[in-house]
Amino acid sequence: MDNTSLFVVVLLTGLALVILGLTAAILLSPKSINFQKGETYECGLPTRGTSWMQFRVGYYLYAILFLMFDVETIFLFPWATVVRQLGTSGFISVLIFVVILGLGLAYAWRKGVLKWT
Amino acid sequence: MNYNQPLELTGLVSNLHEFFRDNLSPFWATLVEGALVLLALLTLYAVIALALIYIERKITAFFQSRLGPNRLGKYGVIQSIADMIKILIKEIIHIKEVDKFLFYAAPFFVIVSSMLTFGAIPFGQGLQAVDFNIGIVYVLATSSIGIIGVLLAGWSSNNKYSMLGAMRSGAQFISYELSAGFALMTVVVLSGTMQLSEIVESQRYAWNIFNGHILALIAFIIYLISGHAETNRGPFDLPEAEGELTAGYHTEYSGLQFGFFYLAEYLNMFIIASIATTVFLGGWMPIQIKGWDAFNQIMWYIPSYVWFFGKAGFLVFLSLWVRWTFPRMRIDLLLNLEWKYLLPINLINIIVMVVMVLMGWTLSDWFPALFGN
Numbered sequence: 001m002d003n004t005s006l007f008v009v010v011l012l013t014g015l016a017l018v019i020l021g022l023t024a025a026i027l028l029s030p031k032s033i034n035f036q037k038g039e040t041y042e043c044g045l046p047t048r049g050t051s052w053m054q055f056r057v058g059y060y061l062y063a064i065l066f067l068m069f070d071v072e073t074i075f076l077f078p079w080a081t082v083v084r085q086l087g088t089s090g091f092i093s094v095l096i097f098v099v100i101l102g103l104g105l106a107y108a109w110r111k112g113v114l115k116w117t
Numbered sequence: 118m119n120y121n122q123p124l125e126l127t128g129l130v131s132n133l134h135e136f137f138r139d140n141l142s143p144f145w146a147t148l149v150e151g152a153l154v155l156l157a158l159l160t161l162y163a164v165i166a167l168a169l170i171y172i173e174r175k176i177t178a179f180f181q182s183r184l185g186p187n188r189l190g191k192y193g194v195i196q197s198i199a200d201m202i203k204i205l206i207k208e209i210i211h212i213k214e215v216d217k218f219l220f221y222a223a224p225f226f227v228i229v230s231s232m233l234t235f236g237a238i239p240f241g242q243g244l245q246a247v248d249f250n251i252g253i254v255y256v257l258a259t260s261s262i263g264i265i266g267v268l269l270a271g272w273s274s275n276n277k278y279s280m281l282g283a284m285r286s287g288a289q290f291i292s293y294e295l296s297a298g299f300a301l302m303t304v305v306v307l308s309g310t311m312q313l314s315e316i317v318e319s320q321r322y323a324w325n326i327f328n329g330h331i332l333a334l335i336a337f338i339i340y341l342i343s344g345h346a347e348t349n350r351g352p353f354d355l356p357e358a359e360g361e362l363t364a365g366y367h368t369e370y371s372g373l374q375f376g377f378f379y380l381a382e383y384l385n386m387f388i389i390a391s392i393a394t395t396v397f398l399g400g401w402m403p404i405q406i407k408g409w410d411a412f413n414q415i416m417w418y419i420p421s422y423v424w425f426f427g428k429a430g431f432l433v434f435l436s437l438w439v440r441w442t443f444p445r446m447r448i449d450l451l452l453n454l455e456w457k458y459l460l461p462i463n464l465i466n467i468i469v470m471v472v473m474v475l476m477g478w479t480l481s482d483w484f485p486a487l488f489g490n
Contacts, residue, residue: 001150006236006247009151013158014232018225018377021205025373028206038213040276041368050214051280052272059288062452066291069460073298076467077254080305083471091471102464105456114456116449 061113065105072101124420127243154246158236162384169383170197173437180441207372212274215369219273224370224377226266231381231388233259238391239313241401241422252313253301256392257294260347263381264290267356270378271366282365285448286349286356292455293343293353299463300340303470304396307333307479317400322407323488324399328480332470337397339459339466344389345436346451348382352443353451390432394425398432401425407487 001009040047079086079094108114133153137146171186171194178185186193212220237256239245249255264287271283305311307329308319316325326333345351349365357365367378394400401421405413446454473479481488 009154010236013155014229018228029208040214051275051277062288069295080302083306
């Protein structure tokens with residue numbers, strides 16, 4: 001079998017594990033009706049309001065930085081495989097690329113994005 | 118050089134393949150083979166998870182001067198099977214306030230992600246389900262699908278603890294994903310290929326960690342640290358910090374739905390160890406020394422999957438050791454470690470690695486008679 005069909009098989013394996021497991025659990029497990037069981041978990045008191053609210057912006061800044069570097073990773077992987085064939089010229093052009101991204105990180109650092117207050 | 122390998126499973130695999138090809142029509146042969154792969158992966162996944170849970174509890178107990186599970190079976194060996202049955206017959210509680218669709222979809226993401234990565238691991242010679250020529254990128258891509266499941270679980274639960282846990286987990290995972298990616302890229306530079314089977318093959322006489330000496334060692338350590346952080350273990354388990362967040366993103370999950378998160382966490386620990394083994398420690402390749410035919414033959418008598426599980430098991434032990442040695446970190450320290458130390462070190466490391474490869478300073482360039490392929 002070729003890789004693509006094997007990939008589909010592995011994907012189905014994952015889905016099968018969850019579906020079979022859940023089916024077995026639903027068939028085997030006891031069921032009882034209790035109004036309070038469906039309440040959101042909280043330490044003794046009933047929870048107040050929903051949790052879908054404004055959230056700290058720090059997390060999103062990290063996400064933006066991550067996006068920048070993750071795209072860089074994808075660009076660099078093809079180059080990394082053929083680094084021996086490309087030689088010095090390839091190295092220098094990628095060096096410029098990496099330095100620009102490094103400057104981006106330095107800028108974010110300087111601006112205090114990486115500081116958690 | 119071909120050596121005698123009495124206990125390998127490659128023969129079995131190719132015999133089965135030929136048997137189906139001769140006796141069935143192509144469509145049915147493919148279908149039966151697919152079903153066999155599915156069953157094999159499912160069994161291996163479950164067995165490894167159960168074994169890991171038992172081993173983890175036992176080793177943890179020894180680290181803390183306890184006995185650990187010792188009631189069921191000799192030394193408590195069937196404890197995790199009992200746990201599995203117990204979790205299977207627990208009621209799945211339906212919470213009123215959750216976002217229903219996403220709440221029930223989240224375990225799928227987590228399990229499918231770890232299963233996809235699991236399928237790409239070369240467990241032994243010829244024992245690899247998916248072997249793309251972009252193996253490393255495939256592994257990075259599939260393993261990071263899991264975080265979508267975690268974020269969905271935390272958000273859809275509509276619980277403050279879950280939300281906080283998921284946000285922390287997300288920030289932590291995406292940060293350390295970068296380091297893991299760059300550390301693996303260092304090895305891609307060294308071995309010149311992204312296909313996992315070829316990476317293993319290229320480490321026949323010199324494991325990558327030796328071939329790239331200092332730089333590969335740095336990359337290896339960085340990969341282990343980011344691996345621990347990605348799996349929310351070790352000193353980095355603050356998404357699940359019990360004291361402040363009860364159970365983190367899976368607070369609202371019960372029964373088997375919680376079991377899936379638990380399962381995926383253990384499997385991810387094993388997957389990180391296996392990727393590190395494959396990429397840095399020679400995968401299933403036995404220890405071989407060029408020219409020492411008798412020695413190599415003896416090493417080949419030990420089957421390749423034993424080598425693989427031995428090396429991966431050692432790394433799993435290392436991760437447990439780290440987990441029970443260091444205290445939990447604070448979120449800002451955790452993110453600082455990644456963004457202010459590991460990432461810059463990694464960027465410089467990869468540049469220096471390229472210089473090393475281009476200048477021919479690797480071990481196989483220096484001593485081609487001893488380490489060259």
